[in-house]
Structure formats: structure tokens, C-alpha cells
Amino acid sequence: MGLALELAGIPLANPVMLASGTCGYGQELAGVMAVETLGAIVTKAITASPRFGNPTPRLAETPAGMLNAIGLANVGVEAFIADKLPYLRDLAPRVIVNIAGSRIEEYVAVAERLETATGIDAYELNISCPNVAHGGIAFGADPAAIAAVVGAVKRVITRPLIVKMSPNVTDIVSTSRAAEDAGADALALINTLIGMAVDVSRRRPVLANLTGGLSGPAIRPVGLAMVYKVFTAVRIPIIGLGGIMETEDALAYLMCGARAVQIGTATFINPDAAVRIITGLAAWCDDQGVDDLQDIVGACHL
Amino acid sequence: MGLALELAGIPLANPVMLASGTCGYGQELAGVMAVETLGAIVTKAITASPRFGNPTPRLAETPAGMLNAIGLANVGVEAFIADKLPYLRDLAPRVIVNIAGSRIEEYVAVAERLETATGIDAYELNISCPNVAHGGIAFGADPAAIAAVVGAVKRVITRPLIVKMSPNVTDIVSTSRAAEDAGADALALINTLIGMAVDVSRRRPVLANLTGGLSGPAIRPVGLAMVYKVFTAVRIPIIGLGGIMETEDALAYLMCGARAVQIGTATFINPDAAVRIITGLAAWCDDQGVDDLQDIVGACHL
Amino acid sequence: MTEPCQPPSAQQMMATVVANQACGPGIHLLELTCAAALPAIAPGQFAFLRPRHGDIFLRRPLGVHEAEGTRLRLLFDVVGRGTAALAAVQPGQELDLLLPLGHPFEIPPPPALPVLVAGGLGLPPLHFLARQLHAAQRPFRMLYGARTAARLVLADDLAALCPQLRLFTDDGSAGEHAQITAGLADLPPQAHLLVCGPTPMMRAVASAAAQAGLACQVSLEERMACGLGVCMGCVCRTRNADGQEGRARVCVEGPVFPAQEVLWDSP
Amino acid sequence: MTEPCQPPSAQQMMATVVANQACGPGIHLLELTCAAALPAIAPGQFAFLRPRHGDIFLRRPLGVHEAEGTRLRLLFDVVGRGTAALAAVQPGQELDLLLPLGHPFEIPPPPALPVLVAGGLGLPPLHFLARQLHAAQRPFRMLYGARTAARLVLADDLAALCPQLRLFTDDGSAGEHAQITAGLADLPPQAHLLVCGPTPMMRAVASAAAQAGLACQVSLEERMACGLGVCMGCVCRTRNADGQEGRARVCVEGPVFPAQEVLWDSP
Numbered sequence A, B: 001m002g003l004a005l006e007l008a009g010i011p012l013a014n015p016v017m018l019a020s021g022t023c024g025y026g027q028e029l030a031g032v033m034a035v036e037t038l039g040a041i042v043t044k045a046i047t048a049s050p051r052f053g054n055p056t057p058r059l060a061e062t063p064a065g066m067l068n069a070i071g072l073a074n075v076g077v078e079a080f081i082a083d084k085l086p087y088l089r090d091l092a093p094r095v096i097v098n099i100a101g102s103r104i105e106e107y108v109a110v111a112e113r114l115e116t117a118t119g120i121d122a123y124e125l126n127i128s129c130p131n132v133a134h135g136g137i138a139f140g141a142d143p144a145a146i147a148a149v150v151g152a153v154k155r156v157i158t159r160p161l162i163v164k165m166s167p168n169v170t171d172i173v174s175t176s177r178a179a180e181d182a183g184a185d186a187l188a189l190i191n192t193l194i195g196m197a198v199d200v201s202r203r204r205p206v207l208a209n210l211t212g213g214l215s216g217p218a219i220r221p222v223g224l225a226m227v228y229k230v231f232t233a234v235r236i237p238i239i240g241l242g243g244i245m246e247t248e249d250a251l252a253y254l255m256c257g258a259r260a261v262q263i264g265t266a267t268f269i270n271p272d273a274a275v276r277i278i279t280g281l282a283a284w285c286d287d288q289g290v291d292d293l294q295d296i297v298g299a300c301h302l
Numbered sequence C, D: 001m002t003e004p005c006q007p008p009s010a011q012q013m014m015a016t017v018v019a020n021q022a023c024g025p026g027i028h029l030l031e032l033t034c035a036a037a038l039p040a041i042a043p044g045q046f047a048f049l050r051p052r053h054g055d056i057f058l059r060r061p062l063g064v065h066e067a068e069g070t071r072l073r074l075l076f077d078v079v080g081r082g083t084a085a086l087a088a089v090q091p092g093q094e095l096d097l098l099l100p101l102g103h104p105f106e107i108p109p110p111p112a113l114p115v116l117v118a119g120g121l122g123l124p125p126l127h128f129l130a131r132q133l134h135a136a137q138r139p140f141r142m143l144y145g146a147r148t149a150a151r152l153v154l155a156d157d158l159a160a161l162c163p164q165l166r167l168f169t170d171d172g173s174a175g176e177h178a179q180i181t182a183g184l185a186d187l188p189p190q191a192h193l194l195v196c197g198p199t200p201m202m203r204a205v206a207s208a209a210a211q212a213g214l215a216c217q218v219s220l221e222e223r224m225a226c227g228l229g230v231c232m233g234c235v236c237r238t239r240n241a242d243g244q245e246g247r248a249r250v251c252v253e254g255p256v257f258p259a260q261e262v263l264w265d266s267p
């Protein structure tokens, strides 16, 4: 059935991607899932220099979800290009590199360096990571700051730019429009919500970082509502994510207005969740007589 | 053990209240729980005129939570005083009346009318209901609007005022401070998150109102993080709520900085959830050698 | 509906699954032993339940099909996640029950002739009522319809209780090949309809009853969160004797309403 | 640790609970039949699992205690929600497993003398290893300590495998009334310690081993989300041969590390 699409100029075999931070740099999952069937892989956030991230514990379970406070642990852009990209480049799925930073200059520097490498299909600008002290969330909440960082990165790149939005805002429409107006080619909604867990027996926060990012099915209603709202407010395509565990959840995002979806936390529960969803989407199209899955995008708006 | 406290001048036998919208006007629960053991009951939002609320379906289940789009259905302030308050007044728990409106004048009118009635211990200003088209959320997100509505209501009342905050904001600290500066005697954190659910088989939103308010354990990490953050930013007491199902969850809120808690959705799952939590808090104090439960308020900040 | 609401005095209790059998396509008969003797339950009242362990969050309402001592039987159709979870519970597993809830059918005193009208999985409260009427040796009639023969479950049971039973299927695979409303044509004026089934069917029956001037009670369905009347989630549109519009909670003022008080949404 | 990471080739499979028995205070021995024959598993590798139905979201790591054919045994201590949920699973219920994961103990070739050091619920991988060494008729020693006699589970089994077994309890209720580190005093220089237990105990053993110049491997614990090396949640602090600080993932580079590579957090 017709799962293929073109999104912001990127041709995708199907609309299912692995979300940033939940699939490393692709390699580790090859042993447990059919990575070649994916539409795209979005890498863990890449920063200018390598980062160890936050102290542990940096994970906690919550009802129908989890908190992470990884703190952008990554190998840094140089090691990424030298050690991780060659593997990714040879895989069938499109390669989308998630870029993070603590200042506009850092985002720009990472983007400039990545431009010199081959085998990258698009960038995803992470302006919404709640787990770093500087930058991160600050960029993601203020339309003017979003415009500045998106504009600055756009000026140094030739590849399509996806901007990943924070849900921790009063008005997702104004932040999304700011990204669009500054040149974003697509939006990814949503990153994690800010959350906390308490170890009552120790009378302390569970996470060393105190707060973390909430992901998993618990946040799906929030992600769906934001995609639904932004769909009618922007012209660029939306990639929906947040709590997608099954085929039905992916379809819900498409019906709210997402053209593609990303699978994050679900991979931790079932390593082949994304593959099952691709199969499930094809089966659904078959069953429902839908020729092109893109035909149901935004169906909830009718 | 010492569960009693005084909160914003209101003496409470214990820090456990039933949350607005989840206990009606008290009467219906008397047959299924020991209402007399509660610290306080917070009524369903009261508006100037009776309201039917939104069309059905106005409920949906979500992972570890639920969506509601009741739309402030209530009997109106006159019928409340005539038919509902007499019953509430005679109960042991403190009576807190949740006030809603679509304009500042409506909040003020309801508050003025309630001032003439006896048997009310405090008001809770609902500036955060996501399910009404006008007012509601608009007030809850903008510090200036919060200051205006809180200030206007404060001028016409003599009883303590709790302001119930919306979590659907970029900066909960600035909205909370605005409420405090305008005269709030306490804050209740958090109301529901905006969310949505899709009926994939019908390709339509589940709720007639499209979006609704997300409650239940799914949102507990968000509530805890906000209480934790606001605790150090304001001097007035905080009432914590959002996803409290068990004694441990209530303790987590206290440790983050709440002096009291409200039980909402949990009552739907176990009608006597609040009673079990009161018993559980007493047992915990006993077990841990805590003389006054208020001693653990904010313990996570140490 | 306008009388002041009595606080419901439902009990919360655990029940252990004794048997959980498919008795039609997607239709399950669930037999439970409750931890304590069941309180008095009237036909039309419902149990509000969820599996003790599992990933269903809210309770689901199911009409009581049969209750005696500590034995409880429920009959349900798998239509979504909640009922699928109930269909999967195994003997030995536990359910958490809250019951009895809701306002039951009001049995009209003689000379009224009770006419039970069940559409598909609207059967449980009416099967319950049929047993009561049969035990009381009270004459009554019954109409029972479903999409197809396989979904016309427990029809033999009913025939034993009600010699006047008429069966209907949409596809003619059993009983009369007609809509259940066809069974209303030749009823005597003292007929009092007691109806439970899909909303479109109830609307059609209620409208036929109104035209024929017959008394009619209907058991409505709405999504519920609390089952106790506190969340205001399960309302239906009503009209009082003066024709004034209102809202009533299906979980406390209902699920059974006098048909003339219900304002049906347009089909 | 510095070699390029091999993609793990774990299998996901369902397993049915055969027995779930308490064998000490809060300690459970869980016996499973897997849906397929188990792949090769080495001592120190772990299973990443969760009950198929229930309200646990993330999988939990448990060291493999015994694996043969389709039979899998796990031994665990109830410390929180996840392990409480595992303690509650009944025979017939299903678990969802991902295994084998992680880097196992590396068995040092002769003339090294393997010395297995197990603290409390650090036993499973070392019990597994003891059985392998015994079967291979390889001489080894074992030290096993716990808080109290009741928690020194399966000590008889171990005694049968290892005549040189020494037992320790914190309260002297069984074996030697001493910390397990007391057992390190008289080891020969070819002793190679293979350690699993609570972090403070492992830190103490590692430091004693370093001082005595003995080789030592430790099996670390961290909270895990993916178990596959992709979430970066389960890192420990490491130092390489040049003394440079780094981070390694307990789920793929570990859980077993050469003790000298581990940078312990201050106690």
C-alpha cells in the first residue's frame, strides 16, 4: 500500500522514524529490529563538543511513561562524523541529525560542520530539551529566540530543517509560527514535558537532575492536541510524536494533521515497535481501502 | 498523629481535600465514602448562571489518565446557595467553593453573591479551566490578566482566596507570582493539561469538544515539577494536586512543597481513595516517627 | 428526575472470575464470585468495574445480568479496549466492582402489561427482569432483536421464561426478518414498554410508543467516569413536563428514564 | 570498553510462569518456560523483562540465574514497584523477555584462580558461573555474604558446587560474623575476583583487590530504560588506562567491567 511520501523535500519509504535520543546512532538496534524498513532515523542530539550528560540516576518510571534527564550526552560532532555517520549513511532509512546547543553560535557551528559531511538527509533542531541548564528550553519557549536560532541555522545549511518544538509553552501556535516564519521546512511536535518523580522513602527527587523530560503514552493526549492545533496554523508539514506505542496511535497523529511520526519510548518497551507500526499501517490501508496513507492526514479536521 | 494544619487561615483536620469537579457538591459521595474524615471539599465550579456544559461525549480514557470536557456544567450560584450549600455546611469538612466565569465581572458577581451566604470557608478561583471558549484558560496564562481577576475578586471578599493555576503555561513561576502579588492567600497546582483523543475507527476526535483536560496519574510528574518549582518562588502555601492515587503520591507532593493535597480522578477509580490516603498518611507518620506531617513539607528541597 | 438525588449507597467489592465464556461473536458471559453477599439489585441497575490488574484506567458500566448470593453474571459485547480487557480475564483473576448503581426499571403495576424490548446487548437488564416477572407469575411479553442469528444469544433461555417471546434479526437468519419496531404494531393499550438496546433502536421504539400512546421506559448509554453522579460527564438531554430542556446524569438519574423525558439527538 | 560496540542480538520472547516461590524474606525464585529454546547465555548477562499485563511500564533487568533449553530461572529481591509486580505474577501468567543482554563475566584462563564474591542478591550470575566452573571441573573459590541467615539463600546448593565456599553475615546469624572483605585476606596472588553485590560492597572489594594487586571484575547496577545502549540512561563513570574519565553504558559495555576501569562515586 502507499506508505511512501515526500516530506519537506525528503523522500521517505514510509512515515515512520525513530525519535532522537531513543535509537542512539542506529547501530545498536540493528541486532533487534529490521532497521532497513524504517522511513528515517533521527540521531541522538549532537553538540559541538562531546558531553557526558547529567549524573545518574537519570531515568525514572512514571505512570504510563518515564522521565529522562540524560542531559544531551553525546559523542560530539567530530566523533559523530568520524565514527557514527559512516554506519548510518549505508543504511536504507533517511538520516536526520538532531542538533542541540547552549548558544546560537553552537547550533550554527554544529550545522556548519555537518554540512561538510555526506550522507545526511536533513537536520532536526532540538530547541526544546528540558534537561540542560543553559539554552535548550529557553530557545523553545520564546518566539523571538526561536526565530533567531532557526534563522541563523538556516543561513548556513542547504539541507531541509525540521524544528522540534517544546510542549512546555503557553501557546504552541505562536512558537510554531515563529519557526515557520524563520524558515523551518517542517516541525516535529512534541518533545518531552517537564516532570519530576520523588523517592518517598528517601524524601528526595529520584533524578539527580531533580526534573526530567516526561515521555511515553502518558503524554500522547498532549501531543495529539498540539499537532491538531498547529496543523491549521502553519503550512509546513508536521511530524507527530509523543507516546506512540501502536499503529492506532500513529494513525491518531496522522488524523490530527501529522504527515509522519516518530517512535520514541515505545522502542524501549518493544525494540521492534516501529517495525510493527509500519506493518500495521500497511495492513490498515489495505483493510480500509486507503491507497495513499497521506490521504488521511488531518482527517479529524473535517 | 499530627495531620492537622492551618492553611491560609483555614483550620483543617488534615491536608486532604476532594478536588473541584470530582466530588459534585459533596452529597453524592456520602453513600460510598466517609466524607466526615476529609479535610475539605472543593465544590464543582460555580458560575453566575446555570450551565449545561458541553455536548457529549465529554469523557475519554487515556493511558493512566482521562480527558474531560465537561465545560463547567453547574447549577449556578443561586441554586448552589439554595439547594447545595445547606447540605455541605453541615458536614465536618471545610467547604471551599470553586468559582469560574468567562469575564472578570462574572467572577466578581459570583464571589459577591457567595459572600452573602454562610457556611463557606474559602474560595478557589478557577482561572485555568481549559474547556470553555471564553475566559478560563486565557486568564490562567497571562500574569496581567491573573492580577486583574485575582485583585478584583479579592476586593469583594473577606474569606481566604485560593487561586488554581493552569499547567498549560511556559512559566508557572511568573503566573504564580502574579496571583500571589494580587493577593492570593494560597495556590492550588495543577489543573488539567490540554489533551486530545482520537477515535481512529471513526477518524474523529473522541470528544465532541475536540480537546479536553487531562487528569490522573499520567500528569503527576508535571504537577510535582510545578509544585517543586513554585515552592521556592512564593511565600503563600501551595495545595498540590494532579494524579494523586495513593498515600505515597500525596507524600511526594508534600515533599515537593505542598502543604495540602487534593484528590481528583482517584475518586472515580476508588470512591474512598481520599479516605484511604488520610489513613495512610497517619500510618506513615506513625511508622516514620513524624509528629507533625507539615514537617516534611518541602523535604525534597533540602 | 427532578426529585432531589439520593446519595447512592453502592458497595465496592472484589470478585473472582469463575468463568468467562464466548457465547456469540465477540459476546462474553462473565461469571463472578463476589467477596461478600451482593446487596439487593434491581433490573436496570449496573455494575461499574475494572480488572484489578491491567492497563484499563476507568471503570466500565455493565448492566447486571444475574445476581444471587455472591454470584454475579454479566453479559457483554467487545467494542473497544475496556471490553476487550474484560474478555481477556481468566478464571481466578480479580475484578474490582462498584454496585449497584443507577436508577432501575420501574415495574408498572397491573393492569399494565410489561413488554420487554431488547436490542442486542441491551439484553442483560431485561433478561434479569424477565426472570423476575416469570418468578412472580406476572404476564409479560418480550421482543428481542439482533443483527444476525449468532448474536441473538440466550434466546432459548428467554423462550422458557416468556412464551410470548418474539425474535427479530436484521438479516432474517433467525426469527422475523424485520426491525424490532415491527413487533410494536399489535400491542394492547395497557402495554408498558421497557427498552434497552442501541440508541437508534431505542429512539425508534420511543417514537413509535409515543405515537401509539404507550408508556415507555428506556435505558440510556453514556461514557462514564465516576458512576456516582459527581463528574457530570454522562449527561443526556432531557425535557420536563413543561417542555423545558435540561440535563440528567445517566449514572444516577438514569440509566432508565421515562422515554418522554429524553431529548434524542438528531440521528 | 573502548572497542567499538557490537550490536546486541537479543531476542524478544514470551515466557510462561511455572512457579514463583518466596525463598527468603522478600526474595523470590521465578521459574519460566520460554516460548522458544533460549539462545546461548553467559553468566553475568541479564534478562530485561516485564509482566505482559499490568501497570509496570519499563522493563526491569535481572541477572540470569539458570538457563537450559526453554527453562529460565531468575532470583530477585522485592525492592520497589517493579519487583513487587514480578513477585505477584502467578503460574500461567506471561512475561515479556528480552535476552541475553550485556557483557558477561570474562572467565580468566588458568592458572588464574576464579574467586566468586557474591553479596546478597548479587548471587544469580555467580551461582550460574559456579555451576559452569563445577561442570568444567575447574577449581574455584566462593565467598557469599548477606545481612542475615534468612537472606543467605541457596547456600546449600552452593556448598555442593564449591567445597571452598565461605559464608558471611552482617549479624553473625550464619557463617562468619564479618564483612565479606574479610574473606579476601588470604587469597593467593593468582586469585581473580568476580564480584556482584550491592555497590558499597563492590567498591570495598574492588579497593581491597587493587591494594592486594588482584585482578577483579565487578557487575554494576544502574536504572535502565532500553537495555540496548540507545537511551544513554544507565551510564557509569569510568577511567581508561591513561586515567582519563569517561562514561560507559552498564547495559552494553557492562554490566561486568574490569574493576580498575570503574570510577566509584564517593560513598
Ligand SMILES: Cc1cc2nc3c(=O)[nH]c(=O)nc-3n(C[C@H](O)[C@H](O)[C@H](O)COP(=O)(O)OP(=O)(O)OC[C@H]3O[C@@H](n4cnc5c(N)ncnc54)[C@H](O)[C@@H]3O)c2cc1C
Pocket: C046, C060, C061, C062, C063, C064, C075, C076, C077, C078, C079, C080, C081, C082, C083, C084, C102, C121, C124, C125, C220, C221, C222, C223, C224, C250, C255
Ligand atoms: C448503564 C449501562 C449499562 C451497560 N450495560 C452493558 C451490558 O450489559 N453489556 C454490554 O455489552 N454493554 C453494556 N453497556 C455498554 C458498555 O458500557 C460499553 O460498551 C463499554 O463501556 C465500552 O468500553 P470499551 O472500552 O470497550 O469501548 P471504548 O473503546 O471506550 O469505545 C468503543 C465504542 O463504544 C462506545 N462507547 C464507549 N463507552 C460507552 C458507553 N458508556 N456508552 C455508550 N457507548 C459507549 C464508544 O463511543 C465507541 O464507539 C452499558 C452501558 C451503560 C451506560
Ligand SMILES: Cc1cc2nc3c(=O)[nH]c(=O)nc-3n(C[C@H](O)[C@H](O)[C@H](O)COP(=O)(O)OP(=O)(O)OC[C@H]3O[C@@H](n4cnc5c(N)ncnc54)[C@H](O)[C@@H]3O)c2cc1C
Pocket: D046, D060, D061, D062, D063, D064, D075, D076, D077, D078, D079, D080, D081, D082, D083, D084, D102, D121, D124, D125, D220, D221, D222, D223, D224, D250, D255
Ligand atoms: C544487570 C543487572 C542485573 C540485575 N540482576 C538482579 C538480580 O538478579 N536480582 C535482583 O534482585 N536484582 C537484580 N538487579 C537489580 C534490579 O534490576 C532492581 O532491583 C530492580 O530493577 C528494581 O526495580 P523496582 O521497580 O522494584 O524498584 P524501584 O522502585 O525502581 O527502586 C527501588 C530501589 O531500587 C533502586 N533501583 C531501582 N532500579 C535499580 C537498578 N537498575 N539498579 C540499581 N538500583 C536500582 C532504586 O534506586 C530504589 O532505591 C539487577 C540490576 C542490573 C542492572
Ligand SMILES: Cc1cc2nc3c(=O)[nH]c(=O)nc-3n(C[C@H](O)[C@H](O)[C@H](O)COP(=O)(O)O)c2cc1C
Pocket: A019, A020, A021, A022, A044, A045, A068, A070, A072, A098, A126, A129, A164, A190, A191, A192, A214, A215, A216, A217, A219, A241, A242, A243, A244, A262, A263, A264, A265, A266, D225, D231, D232, D233
Ligand atoms: C531517553 C530519551 C532521550 C532523548 N533525547 C533526545 C534528544 O537528544 N533530542 C531530542 O530532540 N529529543 C530527545 N528525546 C525526546 C524524544 O525524541 C521524544 O520527543 C519524546 O520522548 C516523546 O516521544 P515518545 O513519547 O515517543 O518517547 C529523548 C527522549 C528520551 C526518552
Ligand SMILES: Cc1cc2nc3c(=O)[nH]c(=O)nc-3n(C[C@H](O)[C@H](O)[C@H](O)COP(=O)(O)O)c2cc1C
Pocket: B019, B020, B021, B022, B044, B045, B068, B070, B072, B098, B126, B129, B164, B190, B191, B192, B214, B215, B216, B217, B219, B241, B242, B243, B244, B262, B263, B264, B265, B266, C225, C231, C232, C233
Ligand atoms: C471530570 C472533571 C471535572 C473537573 N472540573 C473542575 C472544575 O469545575 N473546576 C476546577 O477548578 N477543576 C476541575 N477539574 C480539575 C480537577 O480539580 C484537578 O485539578 C485535575 O483533575 C487534576 O487532578 P487529578 O489528576 O487528581 O484529577 C475537573 C477534573 C475532572 C476530571
Ligand code: FES
Pocket: C223, C224, C225, C226, C227, C228, C229, C230, C231, C232, C233, C234, C235, C249, C250, C251, C252
Ligand atoms: S459518570 Fe460521573 S456523573 Fe455520571
Ligand code: FES
Pocket: D223, D224, D225, D226, D227, D228, D229, D230, D231, D232, D233, D234, D235, D249, D250, D251, D252
Ligand atoms: S539502558 Fe539505555 S543505554 Fe543502557
